[in-house]
Amino acid sequence: MSAATDAAQTAAPAGPGSSVGQSVRDSLVIARRNLIRMRRIPEMLLFGVIQPVMFVVLFTYVFGGSISIGGSTDPQLYKEFLMAGIFAQTVTFATAGAGAGIADDMHKGLIDRFRSLPMARGAVLTGRTIADLVQTTVTIVVLAGVALIVGWRAHENIGKVLCGFLLLLLLGYAFSWIGALIGLSVRTPEAATSGGLIWLFPLTFISNAFVPVTGMPTFLQHVAEWNPFSATVAGARELFGNTMPGVPKTVTGAWPMEHPVWASLIWSVLIIAVFRTLAVRKYRSAAA
Template identity: 90%
Template sequence: MPRRGALTQSVRDSLVVARRNLIRMTRIPEMILFGVIQPVMFVVLFTYVFGGSIAIPGAGASTSAYKEFLMAGIFAQTVTFATAGAGAGIADDMHKGLIDRFRSLPMARGAVLTGRTLADLVQTAITLAVLAIVALIVGWRTHENLGSVLLGFALLLLLGYAFTWIGALIGLSVRTPEAATSGGLIWLFPLTFISNAFVPVNGMPTFLQYVAEWNPFSATVAAARELFGNTIAGVPKSVTGAWPMEHPVWATLIWSVLIIVVFRTLAVRKYRSAS
């Protein structure tokens, strides 16, 4: 019973903090607006600037084929780049002394961070929904049933939620929101570009092929393509025989849960001692 009571309190406190952050979000609508503009720009630029130049195995340099190949990568990039915002938000709360105030209250340990990451997940879901509409406008289409498509978006959001815990740890580890933003992006660029998101892996040097195909970001992109029905016949699942590329849905679940467990533990531990 005590354990159940502690769990109930933790859930309640987390939802209270999440509500606080969602209310703040509605009062600063530019947070959502700017979060939507960047991925929309990526869609337009990659589709119309690079789409006719990048050759897809089995489809050639075709803009329509590249749209099918690209969109899962753009969706995954969008949910992972939310990490920087999560880290900056927590660093800002630290800078203003809000974290110290929360720690002085009779709240469940970890509820502040859980509430914050849940609010960020809602914001990411809104951004993803808008981006999907833009993708449909520029010609992207799915070829699987609704349940499969929704599962694809759920896996994308799961990875995004996992990465917000990395952002939370970064936000607790730096002194300013600006440092958190830089620290949250500096490792995301190689993670997202050394992957199967924007170009086929088989064109990379051999050692980068292994890195890309064991990249958790690549697994999520591959899973989304599979569930959206956006796989292209000429593009092999894996060029190195990597297990995550052969079983991307399971790999995404395993990677995401592992990241959440590890980085939530580290973030909550850091939260207890941060000042």
């Protein structure tokens, strides 16, 4: 029996219950279906881990002694500056995979089968994004181990460090809803992958992730410091204890850089609220 059939049978309501409870159950069923698929196709997780590991190694050893952080080109300083940015890039680049997965299910007709079931409309998308969050969490755990091997260190207590990773995963979950909307809006998985990456590159590079914003033109400094990606990177650095001496919190007086943890939480919740609504509406209109 296929995973889709298993999900279909489990998703059918067994009796009366609240709509919220039914939605949660249906979402968990779809998440389980996607996690089983990942287990059966381990290369999905393998390739998802290899790319960020390559970024860690390349940025650390190629750029590590060339980029000035607070007036110093000490490679160790750059490692501590860099890793929050690499972690954030990893969780956001998972957006492309989320969009491609949904587009693939649409292309194969699996979404149409789910639509015929008596299940909550948003459960298919919620389950998919939960499964992607689990995969991203595994990737981040592996990546953190690699970061420790190359010399990255956190300087806060374990509670703050875990909060830093949770902040990053929340942003990744928020962006997965953007990926879901893209996946529902295109016709092929290839288009979803391209559409999921084309806007991520400027978002991640016009930020404080890889270089301090002090060297950017003035107008880009404003863009970078109001970028939700930058807020999460700065918040993670603060929680990891990786803030750099000589590098100012903000050069434009931007509120998100003065309060990066709160700004990151606000951005992530706002993105989830907006793009989940749009994605579920797109799903419903396509099903009508």
